[in-house]
Amino acid sequence: IKTELSKLNPEKRLYAPRIPQGKTYRYKAPEFVNFHTDELNKALRTIEEHEFELDGRGSIKLPEKLAKMKIRIGQTDYQLGIGGLHSCESQQVVTATEDTLIIDKDVASYYPAIILNLGLYPLHLGQSFLEIYKDIVDKRLEAKATGDKVVNESLKIVINGSFGKLGSKWSALYSPDLMMQVTLTGQLSLLMLIEELQTWGLSVVSANTDGFVTMVNKDKLGEFQELCEAWESNTGFQLEETRYKALYSRDVNNYLAILEDMSHKGKGIFAQSGLMKNPQGEIIMDAVVDYLKYDTPLEHTIKTCDDVTKFLTVRTVAGGAVWRDDYLGKVVRWYYSTDGDSIHYKKNGNKVAKSDGAKPHMELGIFPKDIDYDVYVEEALGVLADLGIKTEGEKKCQTN
Numbered sequence: 236i237k238t239e240l241s242k243l244n245p246e247k248r249l250y251a252p253r254i255p256q257g258k259t260y261r262y263k264a265p266e267f268v269n270f271h272t273d274e275l276n277k278a279l280r281t282i283e284e285h286e287f288e289l290d291g292r293g294s295i296k297l298p299e300k301l302a303k304m305k306i307r308i309g310q311t312d313y314q315l316g317i318g319g320l321h322s323c324e325s326q327q328v329v330t331a332t333e334d335t336l337i338i339d340k341d342v343a344s345y346y347p348a349i350i351l352n353l354g355l356y357p358l359h360l361g362q363s364f365l366e367i368y369k370d371i372v373d374k375r376l377e378a379k380a381t382g383d384k385v386v387n388e389s390l391k392i393v394i395n396g397s398f399g400k401l402g403s404k405w406s407a408l409y410s411p412d413l414m415m416q417v418t419l420t421g422q423l424s425l426l427m428l429i430e431e432l433q434t435w436g437l438s439v440v441s442a443n444t445d446g447f448v449t450m451v452n453k454d455k456l457g458e459f460q461e462l463c464e465a466w467e468s469n470t471g472f473q474l475e476e477t478r479y480k481a482l483y484s485r486d487v488n489n490y491l492a493i494l495e496d497m498s499h500k501g502k503g504i505f506a507q508s509g510l511m512k513n514p515q516g517e518i519i520m521d522a523v524v525d526y527l528k529y530d531t532p533l534e535h536t537i538k539t540c541d542d543v544t545k546f547l548t549v550r551t552v553a554g555g556a557v558w559r560d561d562y563l564g565k566v567v568r569w570y571y572s573t574d575g576d577s578i579h580y581k582k583n584g585n586k587v588a589k590s591d592g593a594k595p596h597m598e599l600g601i602f603p604k605d606i607d608y609d610v611y612v613e614e615a616l617g618v619l620a621d622l623g624i625k626t627e628g629e630k631k632c633q634t635n
Contacts, residue, residue, distance in 0.1 A: 236397060237407055239367040240360060249407045252359050254293065259286040260412045265353060267469050268423045275430055278306055279423065282315075287415055293404030295415045306426065309433040311440065313426065317415070319444030320422035326623030327484040329440050334453055337479040339492065340463060341446030342425075342472045346398050347372045349417045349424075352471045357401070357410035368397070421445065428466045435462060443487050448479070483527060485621045491524065499524055504618070516571075518545040522615045533615045534608070543602050546570040546611065548589070554582035558595050569593040570603060571610040 237249050262282055270276050285298045297317050305312045305323065312323040331337045342348065349355070351372065356364040375390035377383075400406035401414040421444070429439045429447060437459055441448040451459045463474055477494060484490040489503030505520060518540050525531035540546075549568050556563045558578045567578060567587070572594035578587040587593075592607060619626055 236364070236367055236371075240363055243363050243366075244361075249360070251403075251405055251407055251409050252357075254289060254404070254409070254411065256289055256291050256293075259288045260295070260415060261286060262415060262419050264423060265420060268420070268427060270427060270430055271434065272430060274306065275308075275426060278304065278315075282419060282423075289411060293409070293411065294402055295411050308426070308429055309438060311442075313429070313442060315419075315422055317418060319418060320425055320442055321444070321487045322439075322442045322447075323487070324441055324484055325486045326621070327440065328481070328623060329448075329450060329479075329484075330481045331479065336451045336453060336456065337440075337448060337482055338451050338459070339446060339448045339477040339479060340474045341477070342421075343475050344372055344376065344394070345421055345445035345472070346417050347394055348472050349420050350398075350413075353416075353420070355413050355416060357408060357413055359410075360408070371397075424470055424472065427470075428463070431462050431466065432459070435459075437462075441482070441484060441487060441490070448482060481527065483622045483624075485618075489621075491527065491622075493528055497528060499528070514544065514547050514549045516546060516548055516611060516614065519611055519614045519618065521545065522611070523618050526615070526619070533612050537611045537615070538608055541602055543570070543596065543599060546606055547596060548593075550587065552578075552580060552587055554580055556587060557581045558593070561595070563595055563597060567595065568597055569595050571607045572603065572605045573607045574605050575607065 240247075240249060262285075264279060264283060268279070270279060281304070282301065285301060287295050287298065290296045295317055297315070301315055305314055307313075314321055314323055329337055347368070351365065351369055354362075354365065356362055356368075371390060371393060375387060375394060378386035378390065397408060398414075398417075400408040401410045401417075403409055425442060425445075425447060429442060432439055432449060435455075435458055437455060438450045439447050440450055449459065466472075467474055477492075479492045480495055480497070481493045482490060483492075485504070489505060491499060491501045491505040493499045501520070505523075518537055521540070522531075522533045522536040525536045526533055547568050547570055549566065552563075552565055552567050555565050556567045556578050557580075558569075559576055562581065563578070569578065569590065571592045575592035575594045578590040578593050578595070579585060580587065592610060594603070594605070596603065616626060
């Protein structure tokens with residue numbers, strides 16, 4: 236973004252603006268944000284009347300009154316945050332039936348859409364920012380539509396990262412007032428639609444940052460889609476739909492969704508390892524997923540797996556790690572073994588978290604014969620318990 240801005244205006248120096256600690260901002264909702272109920276109108280007035288202050292790190296502080304405020308819509312509580320809206324469910328299991336559908340609606344590129352639709356830009360960068368930002372967003376959406384996963388995922392990181400820099404006082408994009416305007420508008424806009432759906436007897440069971448999940452009776456599907464389309468027309472945002480067979484939530488930030496085609500997606504502890512997340516014994520989640528999808532016994536999934544990488548935990552240890560006097564380096568890879576021991580920090584001797592019974596596996600090779608399968612089974616049982624699912628042998632007991 237800096238490079239492209241420099242091309243448009245070579246003489247303009249791009250820098251991180253210096254904004255003093257304690258500076259305050261006020262939020263002003265767009266004209267399309269409006270509510271029906273007294274509770275939500277009161278919440279909107281409270282938000283617009285508050286002054287949002289910068290803390291010592293240069294981040295917007297959420298006023299204590301707003302941080303503690305919970306908004307009740309139907310049977311669900313919602314909480315605002317600088318990062319985004321979230322519902323307050325825990326240990327929730329929702330399953331589709333012959334008469335009901337579970338529909339996830341996410342707003343396409345939500346925060347970028349707010350920026351572009353409302354014409355928001357860092358004042359010190361000028362309106363040229365919008366031209367460049369729109370080009371990046373359009374390229375990403377085109378790649379997503381055509382199935383170009385590499386470009387899609389790469390530009391997703393660029394877009395999310397640049398949005399995050401709006402809150403970094405070290406970045407040339409730093410614009411805390413813009414970040415506040417975007418995130419609060421996003422939350423209030425979702426609450427508008429959730430309120431409307433609830434008014435028509437449609438039950439929203441979860442919401443988080445850029446989307447929500449609704450349990451829809453099939454005879455009300457037409458009404459549901461009409462309400463969503465009316466919201467899209469009113470706000471200028473676009474919803475993307477995914478349908479689930481089941482949704483298992485430890486809490487709003489840790490959930491597993493099983494889609495109608497029996498694929499699955501997860502967040503938090505259920506998210507797959509990758510560039511953004513180190514492996515943490517992937518076989519545990521594989522076993523949980525197979526159990527929830529197909530009633531496959533946990534032990535079967537775990538004991539029949541012959542891929543050692545599924546059993547590994549990878550962790551970066553500041554200053555390096557030691558196992559039984561052997562120095563392992565700063566990046567440690569281990570599995571749980573019947574001949575295991577704790578791993579410790581070299582610099583102070585403290586135990587590395589969750590390393591009891593660990594055995595280093597620094598070079599991938601022959602599948603170990605001393606894997607402690609019981610540890611992995613117990614961890615999987617713990618995940619199910621956190622979801623509110625009690626197991627009796629191979630049978631699972633759950634509530635809809």
